[in-house]
Structure formats: structure tokens, C-alpha cells
Amino acid sequence: MSVETTASPSVSPVEQRLAQLHGADTALLAPSAVAAVSAALLALSNPGGHVIASRYAHGPVGDFLRDGLPRMGREVTFVDCADLDEVAAAIRPTTQVVFAESLSRPLMLPCPVNDLAPLAQTNDLLLVVDNTALSPALLRPLDLGAAVVVEDCGPYLDGHGDLNTGLVAGPRRLMHQIKAQAAPGGAGIDPWSGRLLDRSLDTLGLRMTTIQANADRVAVALRDCPAVTAVHRPSFDEHPWALETHDGFGGLLAFETELPAAEVAALVQAVNGDATTREAMSTLALVPAATTHAALSERQREAMGAHRGLISIAVGIEDPGPLIRRLTRALDRAHSVHAAVDGRRTPIGTEKR
Amino acid sequence: MSLLNGVDLEGLHELGREFRQEPWEAQLGLGVEATPDGPDRCLISTGPVRLGTTRAARPFVFPHGTGSPAAAGLRDPLASVLAALGAGVASEVATALTGHRVSPSRLEVRTQAQLPTGGGTLDPRSDLTVEVRIDGDVDEETALQCVAAARTRSTVLRTLEEANEIRAVLVAEENRYLTDRPHEYRADTEKPGGARRSASAVWESGLLVVAEVDGVTVQTDQPKQLFGGDRAPSPEEHLLAALAAEALGHATRPGGSDHGASIHASARLDLRGPDSSEGVPVGLGSLLVQFLPGVGADVRAEAVDAWLTDGDVLRLVRDNHPVKVRLVLNGDSVGV
Numbered sequence A: 001m002s003v004e005t006t007a008s009p010s011v012s013p014v015e016q017r018l019a020q021l022h023g024a025d026t027a028l029l030a031p032s033a034v035a036a037v038s039a040a041l042l043a044l045s046n047p048g049g050h051v052i053a054s055r056y057a058h059g060p061v062g063d064f065l066r067d068g069l070p071r072m073g074r075e076v077t078f079v080d081c082a083d084l085d086e087v088a089a090a091i092r093p094t095t096q097v098v099f100a101e102s103l104s105r106p107l108m109l110p111c112p113v114n115d116l117a118p119l120a121q122t123n124d125l126l127l128v129v130d131n132t133a134l135s136p137a138l139l140r141p142l143d144l145g146a147a148v149v150v151e152d153c154g155p156y157l158d159g160h161g162d163l164n165t166g167l168v169a170g171p172r173r174l175m176h177q178i179k180a181q182a183a184p185g186g187a188g189i190d191p192w193s194g195r196l197l198d199r200s201l202d203t204l205g206l207r208m209t210t211i212q213a214n215a216d217r218v219a220v221a222l223r224d225c226p227a228v229t230a231v232h233r234p235s236f237d238e239h240p241w242a243l244e245t246h247d248g249f250g251g252l253l254a255f256e257t258e259l260p261a262a263e264v265a266a267l268v269q270a271v272n273g274d275a276t277t278r279e280a281m282s283t284l285a286l287v288p289a290a291t292t293h294a295a296l297s298e299r300q301r302e303a304m305g306a307h308r309g310l311i312s313i314a315v316g317i318e319d320p321g322p323l324i325r326r327l328t329r330a331l332d333r334a335h336s337v338h339a340a341v342d343g344r345r346t347p348i349g350t351e352k353r
Numbered sequence B: 001m002s003l004l005n006g007v008d009l010e011g012l013h014e015l016g017r018e019f020r021q022e023p024w025e026a027q028l029g030l031g032v033e034a035t036p037d038g039p040d041r042c043l044i045s046t047g048p049v050r051l052g053t054t055r056a057a058r059p060f061v062f063p064h065g066t067g068s069p070a071a072a073g074l075r076d077p078l079a080s081v082l083a084a085l086g087a088g089v090a091s092e093v094a095t096a097l098t099g100h101r102v103s104p105s106r107l108e109v110r111t112q113a114q115l116p117t118g119g120g121t122l123d124p125r126s127d128l129t130v131e132v133r134i135d136g137d138v139d140e141e142t143a144l145q146c147v148a149a150a151r152t153r154s155t156v157l158r159t160l161e162e163a164n165e166i167r168a169v170l171v172a173e174e175n176r177y178l179t180d181r182p183h184e185y186r187a188d189t190e191k192p193g194g195a196r197r198s199a200s201a202v203w204e205s206g207l208l209v210v211a212e213v214d215g216v217t218v219q220t221d222q223p224k225q226l227f228g229g230d231r232a233p234s235p236e237e238h239l240l241a242a243l244a245a246e247a248l249g250h251a252t253r254p255g256g257s258d259h260g261a262s263i264h265a266s267a268r269l270d271l272r273g274p275d276s277s278e279g280v281p282v283g284l285g286s287l288l289v290q291f292l293p294g295v296g297a298d299v300r301a302e303a304v305d306a307w308l309t310d311g312d313v314l315r316l317v318r319d320n321h322p323v324k325v326r327l328v329l330n331g332d333s334v335g336v
Helices: A012-022 A033-044 A059-071 A084-090 A113-122 A154-158 A172-185 A191-201 A204-223 A240-244 A261-272 A298-304 A320-341 B009-021 B077-099 B140-153 B155-161 B235-251 B301-310 B312-318
Strands: A026-030 A050-054 A075-079 A095-101 A126-130 A148-152 A166-170 A228-232 A252-257 A284-286 A310-314 B027-036 B041-046 B049-051 B054-056 B061-065 B106-114 B128-135 B166-170 B176-180 B196-205 B208-213 B216-220 B262-270 B285-292 B323-329 B332-334
Touching: A012 A026, A012 A166, A012 A191, A026 A033, A026 A172, A026 A191, A033 A059, A033 A095, A033 A126, A033 A148, A033 A166, A033 A172, A050 A059, A059 A075, A075 A084, A084 A113, A095 A113, A095 B054, A113 A126, A113 A240, A148 A154, A148 A172, A154 A191, A154 A204, A166 A172, A172 B009, A204 A228, A204 A252, A204 A320, A252 A261, A261 A284, A261 A310, A261 A320, B009 B077, B027 B235, B041 B235, B061 B077, B061 B235, B077 B106, B077 B128, B077 B140, B077 B155, B077 B196, B077 B208, B077 B216, B077 B235, B077 B312, B128 B140, B140 B155, B140 B323, B140 B332, B155 B235, B155 B312, B155 B323, B166 B301, B166 B312, B216 B235, B235 B262, B235 B285, B235 B301, B235 B312, B301 B312
Parallel strands: A050 A075, A050 A095, A095 A126, A126 A148, B128 B323, B166 B285
Antiparallel strands: A026 A166, A148 A166, A228 A252, A252 A310, A284 A310, B027 B041, B027 B049, B027 B262, B041 B061, B049 B054, B106 B128, B106 B196, B166 B176, B196 B208, B208 B216, B262 B285, B323 B332
């Protein structure tokens, strides 16, 4: 075993800055989000250990939890981390870590980290929180009792579409183990990425404030659309407990329709235009069932709420007015066509949540 | 920066600093379970280690003899004690050498126990000897300092050297709690003579030590939370395994109990002890041995009493035993 000095002189300052943003002793920047998560979970558990993880985890991190960790001798139980009873029921004598997401997608369910952390602590477990969806501008899990926080730096910490790095931050003792775990896998990022990230952090607060306000406006507009059956956008009205812990819910939202797949694709096109990735802080819509959750079985997708008619939107920093107009127009058009074709259907939108 | 000798000295120092600031994080709880696996043999399972507010799951399972001599390929309880003693000292010497920026070409610790003349059970006053053999570019003063540090910091050595109260619980319809207090060692009494049991522990790297006793290989390591490599049970767990195996041997003797009985041995360790001069004990504490009945039958109280009277390992752990430490540096004996 060896512990390599992973950070270059150009990267160390931004790691320190990220640690301060999260109220951590120290931080590590990894080449990707899954590298950050895997380093944290492998360092904090042993072969033969047991990990409780959010069942909503998806993408490369979800793949690592479902396939990678068990191959490395850890058992994983998937639960809804917002359901404390379910988490408590999953605890075993060999359980070491609880891995939760501060906001789980695609249904945008906020995790009560302030309740989950005491549960973990009283059972001698380490709580690792993936805070990608909120960023330290809106939630600081370590302040609420989490042991370690991980983030994908792409969506918000960077926000410019330039980086594909991951962050781990926590107390020095745990971070020493995590850095030792990450070192053999080639941890660390290049100095230029560190420089870009450092620059982006200057505007993190401004960006998150704007993105959040924009997302709230889009959610309000979607709730008025008859073609929309449900809008998933957390709020302090729905989650009053979050007033004590959160400064907002970020820029993610999702909505459901009962429109056919072609119409759903047209809605995504209406939001994205010609963009295929979220660049320059612009809004990006996608259908989780066909993209981020496509590798899962239909049963797994249904369990996560990734229905085929569910569209997820990462609202950007641009003026939401044109976006709202494009989206509502496309929804109204699709609703009219769909209602005309199938007049026998129950009018969509009557069971809106 | 590669780790000299594979020992993460910086991590260990950082951990020591944190333990001094947050003593509750330094509380280590460990336990093993012995279950019958045929005549005179058992399986030892290590339980999750509790370290402060966290856990380290290390589910090692290995076969063990319950009596002496053990069947071929198995070690008896006394052999495990000697292996644990050697391994514990070896890893501490290696850590201390690393602190001096020294890398030995070979580090071996030979341990010995004197058996009474004519066989029979081990005398509680039996001598225990530890011989530290260091080869390589190591000066005498450094070697002596490292051996002294290991003598001070080795949990297994200090557990054997000092007197310990062992609590035994016979789990039955009406639980019976027994406490076996230590018997005083008197240096002026006649020393036993006769056969010797010995073990050899060779340090590999980091905190990994490979011991050999009676032709059986025993590996020891520490959890990675304590900067080991998670490759084998710790020396302290091997010591508990010896206690559990010996207790199981008595519990499953003819007339002792049904053969479904199992033994759970546990202990606590304050990790500030090996790392401080604050008067915190270095040896294992809260030693507890639980006799758990099998289905349909209890362990007889007489079996527990017999173990408390005759158990060699029990007496080694319970009573204080002066441990003689010798140093052999590059083949030459050095006065310690």
C-alpha cells in the first residue's frame, strides 16, 4: 500500500476551497464522480462488510453499487433513504456505511440528512451523502452529521460543462483512508481542470440562486398545463423540515405525462433544441427511462419512478421565459392532438399531483 | 511518496492525535466465536470490530484445535497464544523501526513457553520468552529503542504480562456469571523445567506478520481502519480465538454439554494506551467469555469450572507472567 501525493500545487488550493465550502477538514478531487464514490465506499468498508445504499442511485454510480461493490466483497442493500424505518430495518451487524443522495432522482425526493445522520451515528455507521443535486451552496451535509460528502463536480460546482471530476470531502482521519484507497487507482486531476473549477466556484452562489429561481418558475408553469399529470419539484411547503437544513432545492425537476413516446420526444426536443449535452449552463431535458435509467430493467425503473412518460429537466441559468413558452406550447399542442385522437380517454391532467 | 516498510506512519500519528482529542473514537471492541467442527476441533469466526463510532467488518473463518496436542494441520490454543505474541511484537518493532526511517532486511520474533516437567497442564508461573531477531543495517541503539517501544506498546505482550480479570457467563435458563480473578505470580517460587513450546513470527510488510507454530502457518494483520491491510485477523483476535477454542474444548468434553455449544470471547482495547503515556492500559480489558448452549441442552456448570481451573490459556491470560525479552541483532545477542 502506498499513499501518493495526488494533488498538484495547482489543485490543492481548490481542494482546500471545496473543503471549506463543505465545512470539511480536507477534500480530494477524483477523475470522475464514480471514482470519488468508489474511493469513499471502498475505504470506509471492508471485504465482508455491508453497505446500505439509496435505491435511486443510477448511472455509473448505480452500476458501481449494484455490480462493483458486491464483486469487491461488500453486500449492498438498497433502500429509500428518506424512509428511516426502512434504513433501520436494513442494518446488520456487518453494516458499515449508509450511502444516500441529498436529492434522489428522478422523482426529486429530498433526503432528511439531519434525521438520517443520528440514525447512522447511533448504529456506529458512517453516512456518505452524494450532494451533486444541491451543491454546498444549498446544503452542507457534514454540518448535519454526515461523515463524508461526495459530489459530481460537473453539474453545479463547475457548471460550464468543462469538467468530469468528482469530489470527496470529510474529516482528516477518514480522508486519509480515502486518499490511500484512491491513490492506486490514479486519483487526482490535472492542474488545468483545477484552475477551471477554481474559477467556476467564484460564481457558484450566483448560479445556484438563479438556477433555483428559474426551476421554480418552470415548475409553476408546468403545474398549469393540462397535459401534465404530475410535477416533481420539492418545495418547503411539501418538506417544511428542510427549512432548518436547506437553502433551496437546486435546479432539477421532473414532470409526468401520459403522452405517447413520440410526443414525449418532441417535448424533450422543444426544451433542448439542438443541444445534446448540457453546455454553457443551459437547460437540458431528458427522459430517464430512455437515457440515465435505460440500462435498468422495467421493474427497476418502475421501482424508482422512472416511468416512460417522465421527463427530467435540469434548468439552466438562462432566462426561463422562452423555455417556458416553448415547453407549454409543445405540451398544449400534444395535448390537443392526443385528446382529438383518443376522445374516449379520461382527460389528462385530472389527477395531477 | 511510497510508504517505508508499508507502514503508514503519518496515518497512525494522525489517528493517535485524533484519539487524544476524542477518546471515544479510540475504543476498540473485538470478538470471536468458536463453534464445534468435529472431535477436538472448531471453527473460529471473527466478528465485526467496533472502533469508536464505526465498525470494521472482517469475517475471517479458520479452523482451530480445542485441545493439546491438536490434530495434524491445526494449532492448539497455546500455539495461537505464542503466534499472537510474536506477531504482535513483530508488527510493533516494524512500526518503531519505520519511525527511525530504518528498513530491516529481516525481522523475526521467536516466542517460547516453558512447559512443566513430565507434561500435564501448563504451570501458571511458566516463563514466556520473546526473542526479537533483526537483520540489516540497523544500529544497536535504534534496535534497542524499537524493542523497548514494542515491549511497551504490544497489546498481546502486555495482556499476558499483566493480570486480568476474566468474566465468564454461562448462558442458561438462569444465567450464571463467574468472575475469575488473577492469581499473583511469585518470582521466588520454583521454576518449572521441561519441554518448551515455541513459535516464530516473521514480519512481511506493513502490519502483516506470518507466524509458524508446530508446522502451522498463522497470518496476522490489522483492519485498514488501523492502517493494516485487512488480510488476516489481528494478533488480539488470535489471542481471543485461543481462549474461545480452549473454553469450547472443555464445554464439549464428554459429559460437559451437547456438541452444539459455542463460545463467544470478546474484549475491549483503548487504543490510546499503546500510543500515550496517560496511564491508559495497553492490554486487553473487559475480557468476557460466554458459553452459549446448543439446541436442546445446556453447557454444564462443571465444564466451566473445569476450564477456570485447568485452562492453560485462561491462566496465561488471567495471571501475570513476566515476559523475558531478548534482542539478537545481525546474529549477535544484545543485552536488553
